[in-house]
Amino acid sequence: MDVPEPDFSKGTQNAVAAFEIQFTRHYLKKLRSPVHFYNGNDILFGFLQMVPAPGHTLGQMMIHISSGETDLLHIADVFQHQLLVEHPEWGNEIDSDFELVVRTRLSxxxxxxxxKQLLFGNHLPFPR
Incomplete structure (x- = not known):
């Protein structure tokens, strides 16, 4: 079964991005079931809400997780290092739209x- 390919033309154009695109294409071909790309604000399973977080990579989403009165936000790669919390105006070469990612971080x-919502992210240290 052919899996639809994301539009990579709007992302970063450098050696790192080229490797990531090649990697993604390689593994998308191995999928045997259809891939569904979610849109901003889609809700999955009644408690996971996709939240657009543009700028770092094409189509990046945060995930708002809710359970009763408790909320948690997975910030994806909005902050790839804890220094970006203190300096959201900094970035790196894999931010696909630097000005947009800075606005996203500030927002x-x-x-x-x-x-005062709780959050977690892949690249942040575990809270103490």
């Missing part, structure tokens, strides 16, 4: 400061 920080 996420503002939201978290106002809401």
């Amino acid at each position: 996420v920080l503002e939201h978290l400061a106002e809401s």
